[in-house]
Amino acid sequence: MLANEPLDRVLIIDLTKRRATVEHRTDLFQAAIGGAGVATRLLQEECPDGADPLGPENPIIFAVGPLSGLFPMASKTVAMFKSPHTGNLGESHAGGRSAVAIRMAGYGAIVIRGASSSPVYLVIEGDKVHFRDARAMWGMHSAYATGSIIRDREAGAGMRTIMRIGPAGEKCVSYASVITETYRHFGRLGLGAVFGSKKVKGIVVSGVRSLPVSDPKLYRKTYDEIFKATTESALFKKYHELGTAVNVLPMDAMGALPTRNLQSGHFEGADCISGERLAEEYLGRRVACAHCPVACIHLAAVRFPYPDEPYFYKTNMIAYDHEPLFAVGSMLGGKDGSHDTREMFRLLDVSDALGLDVMSMGCSLSWATEALERGVISVRDTDGLNLTWGDYPTYVKAAERIVSQPNDFYAALARGSEYASKHYGGADYALAMGGNEMAGYHTGPACHVGYLAGARHSHLDNAGYALDQKGAKSGGLTPEKVGKELATEEGWRQVLNSLVICLFARNLYTADLTQRALAVSGCEMSADDLNRLGQETLRLKHEFKRRCGFDLEGVRIPRRILETPTPMGRLDERFIRQALQVYREAVLPEAIPA
Amino acid sequence: MRRKGVSVAKRLCILDADLCVGCQLCVFACARRPGTAGVAGTGIWVRSAGGIRKGFVVIACRACADPSCARVCPVDALEVKPGGGVRLHPELCIGCHNCVGACPFGAAIWDASREKPTICTGCGYCVDYCAYDVLKLKELPANQEEVVYVGQ
Ligand code: SF4
Ligand code: SF4
Numbered sequence: 001m002l003a004n005e006p007l008d009r010v011l012i013i014d015l016t017k018r019r020a021t022v023e024h025r026t027d028l029f030q031a032a033i034g035g036a037g038v039a040t041r042l043l044q045e046e047c048p049d050g051a052d053p054l055g056p057e058n059p060i061i062f063a064v065g066p067l068s069g070l071f072p073m074a075s076k077t078v079a080m081f082k083s084p085h086t087g088n089l090g091e092s093h094a095g096g097r098s099a100v101a102i103r104m105a106g107y108g109a110i111v112i113r114g115a116s117s118s119p120v121y122l123v124i125e126g127d128k129v130h131f132r133d134a135r136a137m138w139g140m141h142s143a144y145a146t147g148s149i150i151r152d153r154e155a156g157a158g159m160r161t162i163m164r165i166g167p168a169g170e171k172c173v174s175y176a177s178v179i180t181e182t183y184r185h186f187g188r189l190g191l192g193a194v195f196g197s198k199k200v201k202g203i204v205v206s207g208v209r210s211l212p213v214s215d216p217k218l219y220r221k222t223y224d225e226i227f228k229a230t231t232e233s234a235l236f237k238k239y240h241e242l243g244t245a246v247n248v249l250p251m252d253a254m255g256a257l258p259t260r261n262l263q264s265g266h267f268e269g270a271d272c273i274s275g276e277r278l279a280e281e282y283l284g285r286r287v288a289c290a291h292c293p294v295a296c297i298h299l300a301a302v303r304f305p306y307p308d309e310p311y312f313y314k315t316n317m318i319a320y321d322h323e324p325l326f327a328v329g330s331m332l333g334g335k336d337g338s339h340d341t342r343e344m345f346r347l348l349d350v351s352d353a354l355g356l357d358v359m360s361m362g363c364s365l366s367w368a369t370e371a372l373e374r375g376v377i378s379v380r381d382t383d384g385l386n387l388t389w390g391d392y393p394t395y396v397k398a399a400e401r402i403v404s405q406p407n408d409f410y411a412a413l414a415r416g417s418e419y420a421s422k423h424y425g426g427a428d429y430a431l432a433m434g435g436n437e438m439a440g441y442h443t444g445p446a447c448h449v450g451y452l453a454g455a456r457h458s459h460l461d462n463a464g465y466a467l468d469q470k471g472a473k474s475g476g477l478t479p480e481k482v483g484k485e486l487a488t489e490e491g492w493r494q495v496l497n498s499l500v501i502c503l504f505a506r507n508l509y510t511a512d513l514t515q516r517a518l519a520v521s522g523c524e525m526s527a528d529d530l531n532r533l534g535q536e537t538l539r540l541k542h543e544f545k546r547r548c549g550f551d552l553e554g555v556r557i558p559r560r561i562l563e564t565p566t567p568m569g570r571l572d573e574r575f576i577r578q579a580l581q582v583y584r585e586a587v588l589p590e591a592i593p594a
Numbered sequence: 595m596r597r598k599g600v601s602v603a604k605r606l607c608i609l610d611a612d613l614c615v616g617c618q619l620c621v622f623a624c625a626r627r628p629g630t631a632g633v634a635g636t637g638i639w640v641r642s643a644g645g646i647r648k649g650f651v652v653i654a655c656r657a658c659a660d661p662s663c664a665r666v667c668p669v670d671a672l673e674v675k676p677g678g679g680v681r682l683h684p685e686l687c688i689g690c691h692n693c694v695g696a697c698p699f700g701a702a703i704w705d706a707s708r709e710k711p712t713i714c715t716g717c718g719y720c721v722d723y724c725a726y727d728v729l730k731l732k733e734l735p736a737n738q739e740e741v742v743y744v745g746q
């Protein structure tokens with residue numbers, strides 16, 4: 001590590017004792033780089049076996065990496081915790097200003113222990129940590145408002161992150177999110193509920209400092225190479241122009257866009273939620289995470305009339321991406337193609353104000369809609385709401401009830417579709433994989449094996465959807481190929497997630513560039529070292545999951561994914577099980593009895 | 595207040611802050627020029643205009659012909675350049691923060707690591723790192739006042 005490199009400083013905040021200390025963990029950062037590598041090991045140290053995800057014994061860990069604050073697109077922060085949604089590994093990544101702010105505050109990682117006896121928000125200003133009384137802010141109905149209040153009260157504008165929860169987090173909805181910089185999320189696996197259980201309403205981190213590099217000339221040269229690639233290469237053009245919503249139409253054309261609880265792969269209203277159409281009719285502003293020139297964040301300017309007051313409007317800026325558009329667009333959209341995009345945006349807006357993970361919310365509501373259609377649940381369960389495809393005003397009310405939980409049904413729905421279906425039936429079409437609701441791709445076997453097997457049951461773990469599309473072109477996939485390739489990809493992504501770069505830059509940060517960029521930060525690693533570290537990190541994650549009782553062998557495969565054809569045909573359960581077995585042997589060799 | 599020097603003044607223009615995506619690459623560029631990473635010592639700053647939904651404010655010295663910052667400097671550490679703008683003489687600066695308070699734009703940016711202000715000198719290094727054409731370097735004719743209304 002270079003002289004004056006602050007990366008090895010781990011800020012430990014004890015909420016119970018209201019104390020903050022700093023530990024130097026050079027060992028950890030030298031061995032595991034940062035980000036996911038370091039957070040996985042800290043989780044192992046901090047989280048006892050049998051920990052209650054909503055108990056004070058569950059830690060919250062944030063980690064950034066050596067490239068944060070040095071190079072473009074090293075813009076993500078890794079959060080780790082035990083997930084209240086799945087009961088095992090909780091891992092979620094977010095950009096915004098979070099990574100740069102934590103690095104500029106002078107830390108490589110932040111560990112939050114214990115629980116506060118009354119609501120607080122934390123302010124980390126470089127070396128200073130304040131516990132601010134948030135009792136008056138507890139129970140506020142919108143995470144947007146919480147953000148503005150903290151923004152006005154605290155210093156550091158420009159180089160700070162403001163993480164906060166909405167009422168969903170306070171109520172410990174198992175898929176509550178943490179929102180940062182209004183439009184970015186630690187969305188998945190319920191970090192918001194862990195904040196809520198600790199009575200942490202928000203965390204502000206800010207700082208200004210310089211970071212050492214091994215060789216200034218080489219630094220500028222490497223920087224320019226990366227900058228040029230991010231701004232000139234076709235690699236980023238699609239995210240740059242239309243954002244990830246550019247994927248909607250191709251997915252639909254392929255028949256891979258999960259629609260109405262995956263009863264189909266085609267959505268009649270796909271055109272209405274396409275990146276092209278939204279850019280034309282709604283795009284109001286594009287913004288970037290700190291230190292990222294791609295600016296993929298697309299904000300729709302949506303004008304809502306007030307129902308009872310003529311000529312009264314409000315215009316909200318609402319972020320959209322492929323995943324939210326699938327989760328509330330195609331998954332909940334109507335059959336007749338007359339998609340009410342404005343009311344769909346209202347649901348997205350409400351989901352963000354409440355602080356829900358929009359993907360789990362959308363898939364839970366799509367499950368409930370189908371269960372209601374099939375008579376598995378009744379309108380008594382739904383508190384009188386007649387959930388119907390395309391009826392967004394009713395979905396808005398249902399989203400609010402997921403948070404207010406007026407009855408047992410909503411309390412169950414607040415724990416996701418897998419949990420609710422266990423109690424009410426309809427598990428065959430509860431689209432949770434390993435407990436976490438699916439993403440917006442039904443491309444073939446690899447995407448589903450990827451969701452089921454991936455350490456955080458996310459499409460970003462191993463990009464099975466990309467493997468499907470490669471396989472479709474090259475004449476098919478075998479279980480061996482799927483299991484092996486997903487394990488290899490997920491292993492390498494542990495390295496990228498340790499730097500921590502945005503995964504949109506994954507094809508730019510090749511092994512060669514990664515090594516050279518790391519060398520500038522004073523971290524010398526061979527390609528072999530990197531690969532080994534990636535595999536080892538992935539193994540540690542799966543060991544953690546196993547200690548929490550998760551077994552890949554017994555993972556539930558929702559029948560629905562086998563019934564609705566993919567672009568590669570109907571999926572075969574045996575194929576998926578075999579691929580899972582191959583993956584398991586690759587990531588956890590010693591767990592398999594000879 | 596002293597005025598001297600012969601070089602042509604250059605000014606960093608914020609052409610259209612509404613085009614700014616808030617990537618802060620300009621901020622990192624300014625801080626990187628002397629050869630370190632991070633943002634300490636930057637002379638340009640970008641923050642949200644009251645929440646990201648409202649867009650961004652880009653703050654950099656606009657090279658005033660009659661700079662408020664130099665007027666309030668008690669030790670003449672800010673030398674006024676011909677055409678406008680200032681050059682800091684760090685050896686004279688006593689770290690009083692007067693310039694910070696005097697600049698209406700907040701363009702005298704305090705560098706806590708040196709306990710001195712950083713004020714954009716119009717070198718233009720950041721311009722090449724803005725992919726959104728927000729920034730431009732313009733030459734100012736010596737000793738000629740020019741009023742430009744820009745998105746600052
Ligand atoms: S720092 Fe402010 S007052 Fe001084 S020359 Fe620049 S813009 Fe004008
Ligand atoms: S580089 Fe350009 S777009 Fe990025 S923050 Fe600076 S002025 Fe804004």
